[in-house]
Amino acid sequence: MIHIKEVAKQTKITVRTLRYYDQIGLLTASSKTEGGHRLYSDEEMKKLQYIQFFKGMGYKLQDIKDILSDSNWNWPNSLKSQLAYILEEQERLREIESSVRELMNGIAVEGGDEWLAVQKLIQLSSQNKKRLLTFKENGFNEKEIKLWTKLPKMKGEDPDSLEWIALLGQIKRYTKEDPASSRVQNIIRRMLEKQMEEFKDENEFINKLWDLRKSPKQSEKLGLYPIDKEVLDFMERAYDIHISCLQDSSFEQGEES
Structure with missing residues (x-):
């Protein structure tokens, strides 16, 4: 004993x-x-x-x-039931993890405004997840649909998605500044570098995506995370300034040569 x-x-x-x-x-x-x-x-x-x-x-x-x-307990059936429960629980936890990650990234995009992030994610979750038909309705070909999978994801944990999310959050934080400021232009420069890394020679796709992104209705149909019009307009002005500066620099170098 x-x-x-x-x-x-x-x-x-x-x-x-x-x-x-x-x-x-x-x-x-x-x-x-x-x-x-x-x-x-x-x-x-x-x-x-x-x-x-x-x-x-x-x-x-x-x-x-x-x-x-219970001496007559059915071990195989019991273990099968427990395995089914465990698999269901794993799926539930994966969904919770995905939602937590999405909210963290949403808060980053919104510059720390957790309530706005929650509102937008509720809006996003109510949208239809089967978007292939919508892609084709908006003129995306098969190649462009594949390119779509390379876009940053709000639920993503990969370095590219997280960097894009951080850059968007920074842009929103500086919308009250001059879009020509060095701080804003550095963010735009990095965005363009990342765009080139993933979508080199895909200008048609990028331009189409940007036009859809500027339309709240089309963005919603495609399940894109809602970005305020003020932020998009600011990004466009900053981008135009950046391109103009590059062109001026190229022109000056051409004159010197």
């Missing part, structure tokens, strides 16, 4: 937990010392191992009690 304190030491289960198991009839000690301390037999230690094993698999205590008390 093994003293309750020794059982707790061997199994890393607290004495309090062992007493609770006894109270609910899950694991009852077969005898006690003269001082009233519980003593466990080898059979009860074996049963305790089952309890630990099933707890680690996610079974509830009442379910474990039913399993151990």
Whole structure:
């Protein structure tokens, strides 16, 4: 017979937990010392191992009690049911993780305004997720539909998506500044660098995407995260300034040569 304190030491289960198991009839000690301390037999230690094993698999205590008390328990069916539960739980947690990541990224895009991010994500979640028909209705060909998959994702955790999200958040933060300021122009320059990295020689696709992005109605149909018109207009002005500066620089270099 093994003293309750020794059982707790061997199994890393607290004495309090062992007493609770006894109270609910899950694991009852077969005898006690003269001082009233519980003593466990080898059979009860074996049963305790089952309890630990099933707890680690996610079974509830009442379910474990039913399993151990039923000599005709159908093990294959029980394990299949538990596996199905675990897979459903994993899917639920993946969805929660995705929603948390999306909200974090939304807050970043909105420059820290969590309420605005929540409002926009609620709007986004209510939209139809099957967009292939919408793509074709808007004149996207098969190649452009594939290019669409390379766009940054609000639920993404990849470095490219996170950098785009950070750049959008910075742009929104500086919309009260002069779009020609060095700070804003540095952001636009980095955006154009990233655009070239992913969509080199795809100007037709980029221009089409930008036109759709500027239309709230079309953006909504395509499931794009809503960006305020003020921010889009500011980005366009900053972009025009950036391109103009590049052209002026090229012209000056041409004259010098």
